Amino acid sequence: MSRGPNTRFADLFALTGWSKGELARLVNRRGAAVGQQQLSTDTSRVRRWIERGEVPRDPVPRVLAALFTERLGRVVTTEDLGFQRHRHTGSGSGAKGALDDPSREPERTAEVLTEFTGMDLMLNRRGLMGASTALVAGAAIAGPLHDWMTSRETVSAARPGTSSGAFVRAPGAAALPAADAYQPGPVGLEEVEALENSVDVFRAWDASRGGGLQRKAVVGQLNEVGGMLGYPHSPALARRLWTVAANLSVLAGWMSHDVGLEPTAQKYFVMAAHAAREADDRPRAGEALSRAARQMVHLGRPADALDLLRGAESGSGEDTLPRTRAMLRTVEAWAQASMGRSQATRRTLGEAEDLFAQDNGDPGPGWLQFFDRADLHGMEALAYRTLAEHDPSAAPLAQFHARQALDLRSGGHERSMLFDRLSMASACYIANKPEEASKYARLALTSTSEMSSHRTWDRLREMYRLSGRYEQLSEVGELRSEIRKAMPQQPRPQII
Numbered sequence: 001m002s003r004g005p006n007t008r009f010a011d012l013f014a015l016t017g018w019s020k021g022e023l024a025r026l027v028n029r030r031g032a033a034v035g036q037q038q039l040s041t042d043t044s045r046v047r048r049w050i051e052r053g054e055v056p057r058d059p060v061p062r063v064l065a066a067l068f069t070e071r072l073g074r075v076v077t078t079e080d081l082g083f084q085r086h087r088h089t090g091s092g093s094g095a096k097g098a099l100d101d102p103s104r105e106p107e108r109t110a111e112v113l114t115e116f117t118g119m120d121l122m123l124n125r126r127g128l129m130g131a132s133t134a135l136v137a138g139a140a141i142a143g144p145l146h147d148w149m150t151s152r153e154t155v156s157a158a159r160p161g162t163s164s165g166a167f168v169r170a171p172g173a174a175a176l177p178a179a180d181a182y183q184p185g186p187v188g189l190e191e192v193e194a195l196e197n198s199v200d201v202f203r204a205w206d207a208s209r210g211g212g213l214q215r216k217a218v219v220g221q222l223n224e225v226g227g228m229l230g231y232p233h234s235p236a237l238a239r240r241l242w243t244v245a246a247n248l249s250v251l252a253g254w255m256s257h258d259v260g261l262e263p264t265a266q267k268y269f270v271m272a273a274h275a276a277r278e279a280d281d282r283p284r285a286g287e288a289l290s291r292a293a294r295q296m297v298h299l300g301r302p303a304d305a306l307d308l309l310r311g312a313e314s315g316s317g318e319d320t321l322p323r324t325r326a327m328l329r330t331v332e333a334w335a336q337a338s339m340g341r342s343q344a345t346r347r348t349l350g351e352a353e354d355l356f357a358q359d360n361g362d363p364g365p366g367w368l369q370f371f372d373r374a375d376l377h378g379m380e381a382l383a384y385r386t387l388a389e390h391d392p393s394a395a396p397l398a399q400f401h402a403r404q405a406l407d408l409r410s411g412g413h414e415r416s417m418l419f420d421r422l423s424m425a426s427a428c429y430i431a432n433k434p435e436e437a438s439k440y441a442r443l444a445l446t447s448t449s450e451m452s453s454h455r456t457w458d459r460l461r462e463m464y465r466l467s468g469r470y471e472q473l474s475e476v477g478e479l480r481s482e483i484r485k486a487m488p489q490q491p492r493p494q495i496i
Contacts, residue, residue: 003053008082010050016071020046023067030063039063055083065119075119075264079112106242107230109274113245114226116267117252120219186231192240195225199247200366207370207413211255212452218255222248242279246272247367250288257295260454266292283324286316287367290331297331298455302338309335321364326355327371330379337383340390349380374408377401378416381423388430389466398427418447418456426463434470438479441467445483457488 013023024041031039036059048054055061061078068076187195198221205214225245233241253268269292276284289312296305309332316324329352336344356376363369384398402424409417421444428437441463448456464483470476 003055005051006049006053006082008080012068012072012076012081013050016068018071020050023064026067027060027063030067031059036063053082062115065115066122069119069123073123075116075123075267077112077115077119106278109271109278110226110229110245113249113271113275114223114230116271117219117223117226120252120264121216121223185228186233187228187237187241189237192237192244195221195244196240199244199251202248202251203366203370204412206251206255206258207415210415210451210453210456211258212454215252215255215259218248218252222252239279242275243281243284246275246279246281246284246288249275250291250367253288254291257291257298258453258455262295262299265295269295283316283320284365284367286312286320286328287324288312289315290328293331293335297335297338298458300338302335305335306332321362321368322355322358323364323371324368326352326359326376327368327379329355330376330383333383334379334386337387337390337394340387342387342391342394345383345387345394349383352376352380372408374405374410374413375416377405377408378420378423381405381420381427385423385427385430388427392430395427395431398423399431402427414447415451415453415456418444418451419459421447422456422459422463426466429463429466429470434467434473434476437467437470438475441479445479445486449486454488461487 016023018026020043024043024046027041028039031037039060041056041060045054045056049056056064061081061083064081064083065076065078068081202214202218202221222245225241225248229238229241229245249268249272253265253272256262256265256268269288272288272291273285276282276288289308293305293308293312296302296308309328313325313328316328329348333345333348333352336348353376356373378401381398381401381404384394384401388395388398402420405420406417406424409420421440425437425440425444428434428440444460444463448460460483464480464487467476467480471480
């Protein structure tokens with residue numbers, strides 16, 4: 001029986017420029033190369049995939065995903081092609097990805113995580129990784145996730161009806177069919193502890209030098225964990241594995257955002273929220289969505305950020321620490337500042353300070369420990385610096401908080417220190433203090449060249465724009481010339 005046209009597949013197929021016959025030959029050729037000589041795809045089958053919504057048998061969907069990934073230079077999964085269990089027939093380029101439906105079972109979440117990371121790694125290996133084409137608006141994520149995150153049902157790492165918390169390993173979870181494919185197996189307590197320690201190492205690397213240097217290592221580790229989650233574990237061990245998956249997904253998303261892979265980052269943030277929910281850790285799920293919100297503000301979509309933050313706030317649960325809620329407030333304030341809402345920005349930052357003051361010394365989970373007093377001041381500086389473009393009276397507040405953040409920063413947080421300097425320089429330019437601004441701007445430029453982070457260049461561009469009114473000053477003119485020579489070109493993704 002016809003399921004109707006597969007518009008997801010059709011839209012992506014149109015982007016490749018292939019004919020139906022070309023795609024059929026490529027499928028057969030790739031299948032034979034990995035030991036699947038029995039594939040006999042032809043033009044009529046490709047037509048039925050598109051026009052009738054037929055779903056080919058394994059391993060064809062995975063072969064197709066690999067071919068589309070290579071052709072388009074961005075991660076394309078089998079679900080992006082419309083080959084998921086519960087197909088959506090609405091039109092779209094595939095940017096909404098595999099986890100739009102919040103009712104996914106744990107084994108399906110693990111399968112999607114494994115497939116997506118496998119495709120991501122393949123792009124890295126073949127040197128095809130580039131900026132993806134489309135980024136989903138925040139409401140498109142927040143809407144489906146809201147009811148799921150705020151439901152009273154408790155998600156357990158153990159599935160109903162099983163004694164061991166086992167997950168059925170979905171067939172075909174590997175990214176590519178291959179005769180010698182390595183498959184991770186079940187693990188014990190020592191292995192999980194080692195994985196938890198690796199997350200701390202990855203976090204430290206990211207905070208020090210940006211996401212570019214270690215992104216592939218994080219994605220590879222996450223791919224391993226996704227495979228592990230397909231095997232039986234005790235409920236307690238499975239929950240810890242899901243927590244590792246959530247933490248690694250956030251890191252993979254943050255590192256992807258840091259190097260300009262925005263739709264890839266967005267998918268990792270959504271997968272992190274799902275993994276955290278499977279670990280019964282709603283605060284972690286909320287923090288993952290707050291990362292997606294920060295991404296939206298950075299890309300000039302503050303209204304979408306507020307949509308995501310409402311879901312994060314309402315779904316984080318009653319056990320959320322005051323410091324976590326303070327962190328969410330700072331992101332909200334940055335979004336409000338981007339929209340020029342002065343009163344809302346100041347009120348929200350005041351709430352953040354009050355919540356942070358309620359901290360009772362509980363260090364909280366590892367991911368929260370990076371939001372310390374220095375980071376609170378750093379986010380306040382960023383929000384007030386952003387607001388100052390609409391309300392110049394906020395510039396002195398931005399300078400004050402930037403100084404506080406810089407005084408409090410310790411070693412290992414070089415990227416945050418760089419952002420503080422950029423906030424200070426930008427606020428000084430707005431406050432008509434070009435000499436002081438140039439001092440911090442030059443320090444920032446030197447640090448940016450040592451950082452594997454496109455995001456720092458984006459912030460430097462904003463500061464460069466603000467310095468334009470003082471270009472007649474020799475020191476500022478020389479600085480702007482140096483920035484122009486050092487600045488890479490960085491396209492922004494399309495929002496859908």
